[in-house]
Amino acid sequence: MVTAAARFVTDFADQAVVLPVALAVLLALGLLGWRQAALAWGVCVAATLGSTLLLKLVVMACAVGGAEGLVSPSGHTACAACVYGGAAGLLVRARRSGIAAAGLTAAGVACLVGLTRVWLGVHTLADVCVGGAVGLAGASAMRAAAGERPHGLAMWRLGAAALAVMLLFHGRRLDAEPRLRWAALRFWPHSLCPAGPEMFNATPGVHATAPALPPERLKPEVD
Secondary structure (H helix, E strand, O other): OHHHHHHHHHHHHOHHHHHHHHHHHHHHHHHHOOHHHHHHHHHHHHHHHHHHHHHHHHHHHHOOOOOOOOOOOOHHHHHHHHHHHHHHHHOOOOHHHHHHHHHHHHHHHHHHHHHHHHHOOOOOHHHHHHHHHHHHHHHHHHHHHHOOOOOOOOHHHHHHHHHHHHHHHOOOOOOOHHHHHHHHHHOOOHHHOOOOHHHEOOOOOOEOOOOOOOHHHOOOOOO
């Protein structure tokens, strides 16, 4: 029962859910006329996704951690913290209070999603901590850049749009981890790592000098 509950919660953080929610919020901000927030949202969400992707590629290719270390920074944790935390911050009109709301919500979401990822055995504690830090930074920076919320905006529409999309896409999954691992080991940044291909064992992305993840930790749904 606990595992089923963890899977239910973690599915809200899958990129197949978070990305449509992020797009819905961006469109809502544009339609509401809060252009500064729309720009801040687009830039910071993209930066969070890009940073997480870059970290994943480097860690996978260079195998900087072992079985209990940094194996693959959690994209679920980073994206959920940034998008849900950032959206919560936008609902608060004052800039300073909005930043606090974004940070607190992002931290709470990161802890909750991170716990589910560790419980399901698809990430280490270090993975979710790094992902959570990236997401928290993205949410806080976005709300700071958005500035004061203009008067008269029907922000309930933004919340309703985000909630509707989140529920509509819940249960869908985007299994990008195997593709990322394949790209990291065959193209870039594997060529930048100090160890050559012969130093890697049969487990993709795990250095021979570090203990490999057990098979159950390499589920295709990891992200």
